[in-house]
Amino acid sequence: MGMVTQSSQATKFNLKDGKLVVAHIIVAFLALLIGGIVGLLQSLVRSGTITLPANMGYYELLTAHGILMALIFTTFFIIGFLYSGVSYTLGGKLLPIINRMGWFGFALMTAGTVLGVAKVLTGEASVLYTFYAPLKASPYFYIGLALLVVGSWISGWGIFYQYKYWKRTNQGKVSPLFAYMSVVTFLMWQIATIGVAAEVLIQLIPWSFGWVETINVMLSRTLFWYFGHPLVYFWLMPAYICWYVIIPKIIGGKIYSDALARLSFILLLLFSIPVGFHHQLMEPGISPVWKYLQVVLTFMVVVPSLMTAFSLFATFELNGRAKGAKGLFGWVKVMPWKDVRFFAPVMGMLIFIPAGAGGLINASNQMNAVVHNTLWVTGHFHLTVATSVALTFFGITYWLLPVVTGRVLTPRLNKLGIIQTIVWCVGMLLMSGAMHIAGLFGSPRRTAYTTYEGHEDAAGWLSYYVIMAVGGTILFIAVLMMVYNLVALFRAPRGETEYPIGEAMEEAQPTPAYLDRWGIWITLSIILIVVAYSLPLMHMITNPAPGSIPFVTW
């Protein structure tokens, strides 16, 4: 049975909630700036262009880059963005308690970030962003990470609570799509982060303090990847929210199907988590049966992305044809290419096509043997998170910041945004393209500059490293341009900007009520996790390999 459709969108954004959003965006972009500086240094070191001063290590930079870009920039931006949409679509303002929870979560996350990053920059935690044991960081690094996660939980609970309140006070109505998707994103995050919380609290912290001598490495890596794969969807789902909900409005079109969008998010909730073994396909000690099962589930998690692609093409084509576009691809021409709010995310979408294809290659067991631990993987995630997701977040910033600060985007800034997007794409295509190729030739990831004692294979990789450094330098310029644009957005003229929330097409089927039955989806998600993980985890705990003492290799 379908539910009655009605939205409860505000007409004006609540500027008090806006401050919370701004705080998150500022930390996110500070992380982007510092992460960009270390990223530049790193690409120059790796190509042999510069050598670092003696008191600075390559792995220190690499850790700072990964943490700041992949964990801090993303998490802060995501929470700021989702809070803005939840505030706007669920009644026009956050309940006072939710606003306070948002600030509390923000404070914990910021404290955790400062602590963790300080430990990295003082050389006490060069363990990379995956912090694999038996590399050991200062215990305060792990405590910083724990604070980051707990802070994000509190913010997530705020979103659940606001949603629940809205449902109670709007019985029988379909919840706004933006808010629904935010709830699914944070449900997924809540279930996924249990793995990393267990790893950090039960294993890494006691071991790094020296309270226990050894650590079960296989268990710690498995708990990490139980979290690590859904982590990448935690980055992607907010980008999808923009693609599904915001972009149709920006292009003057309609959301193809509200029900399809919700279903794709439910599928992401179900299949994002029980797939972590596809990061561990080359690890001994996990039976091929469980790897096989998780690879099958990995191919299931591709389905919602294919649904997303279908839905976006449908929105674009129907909108183009409604505007009179003719021929097979005439609709492409009528898209608003000169609007950065569209242009940056759509470049992200286009690049997500090869990026996603790379993911399918990674997930195929035999091909994973070729690419695992090579620069190919680094190339893959610079296309996915650092382009599809990052460009979408940049595109969002151009309207979100004006909305939450009561300003307007100027034509000049719009143009600067388009140039910034192009520069980013050029830099990334060079850098990520070279990474993919060098990876196929066997160049390992996570290594500083080395010629492997003049080995001829390694000599063949050098020219690709140079291209990577050129791309990295262009990307650094793009980071500076983005930060400049952000500062300019804060100084843009005062005025009112509409929060762009799309509406579903009139002909679309009503949204089925069962999509809001959270009990069913959470239970199914847990069942899948239990099937995929319980026996292998039990095996790792009851038949552990000899534990490892800590290593500090730098």
Ligand code: HAS
């Ligand atoms: Fe991945 C490794 C498999 C997606 C990020 N991935 C990584 C790592 C990161 C990462 C960070 O199976 C490295 C972790 C580490 O440090 O070790 N990945 C996949 C698969 C997908 C995938 C199957 N990855 C992502 C996304 C990420 C991300 C998204 C970040 C946001 N990945 C792997 C595997 C590994 C891995 C293995 C381990 C490798 C190893 O050996 O270590 C899929 O979800 C991809 C599905 C996507 C698609 C594309 C759909 C296209 C769309 C766009 C449509 C475009 C339109 C434009 C409409 C099928 C939706 C139209 C416009 C016009 C103008 C016409």
